[in-house]
Amino acid sequence: MKHRFENHDLMTEACGQFVDITDDVLGVVERSGVREGQVVVYSPHTTCAVLINELEDGFIQDFLELMDEIAPREGRSYRHDLHDGEEFPNGHSHVRTALLSSTSQTIPVVDAKPMLGTYQRVFFCELDRARQRKVFIQVTGE
Amino acid sequence: MKHRFENHDLMTEACGQFVDITDDVLGVVERSGVREGQVVVYSPHTTCAVLINELEDGFIQDFLELMDEIAPREGRSYRHDLHDGEEFPNGHSHVRTALLSSTSQTIPVVDAKPMLGTYQRVFFCELDRARQRKVFIQVTGE
């Protein structure tokens, strides 16, 4: 069995940023030498998500607008912000992360390629504020 | 390590259709010869989801009603539909897909069987219109 694990550091810029990490994923699969197996893309944070969708700005804005409606930053009170003592209240970020519950994505690897569809891109989604982040990319197989 | 990958073609019929693909999953696991490992069920599309739940029409209608409330097709405007130039506006489909964020499901395989619970069925969910679709089923293990 072959195994390759890489941490890629990111500096996000704002709440709601979708960072396209598809090329990161392709790079790790290539360096792994795995022909048949899986790639797991994992966020070790509690206020981020890993999503697969189309890279299209209109969609991303539509989605962020819906998140703002469902779990707004302003105009809704979060118990987390009372108890947490954090300098930057992020109760909305935790609730959004739980609702999406996308800590990771798993993609099959076949003939040394991740089997992403034509329009699929892999995104690291910042649901908190601009922060230093990590994304773990792991390939296993043969 | 054993590895089996199959693409199953589907023709969906309407937005909100839940296609029960449990037998497809069981078939690939059987043909794989894998006794201990995992099966990954993956949608290569940006407006579909793979869900595990009960096959019960009432639940499915309840769920679609909620989706219609959260991200309605009519009565809410989507930037995606303005920029996309698609013949068939599907901004609601992209937003629903991102909210569910279920591009794939992973199920343990033990003693050559996927460890689905008594009431669990695997569904390919069409969140767009009737379209030609693919679902990738991959089994790895020993």
Added chain:
Amino acid sequence: MKHRFENHDLMTEACGQFVDITDDVLGVVERSGVREGQVVVYSPHTTCAVLINELEDGFIQDFLELMDEIAPREGRSYRHDLHDGEEFPNGHSHVRTALLSSTSQTIPVVDAKPMLGTYQRVFFCELDRARQRKVFIQVTGE
């Protein structure tokens, strides 16, 4: 390839309970002897979810409040409850489970440790009532 599969039985206490199963996950990884691979945490139920987030009561209450708004137990009618004939109506539980669509979580294992972030805990979430439950924890790798 090494493989270890364990079922852990749980008795949940109420709808909305977050059971912290992080120590269960750590234990199975340790007993597996796997140094490089993955751990899959899988719920075989149709009204539960497996989530990864912070163990902080304020956040958990915020999240449950949002679930109560999106798919309330009282004050919204569910077709599932009409057709199902169950003694305990749980249409809201099925809808919540589908919305979260977190039947499982996959976590990379590196140097014999699951790569959870500093604040990440693994939760088994009861979205139905107090019930006898199972959670499957499977480690594969080398």
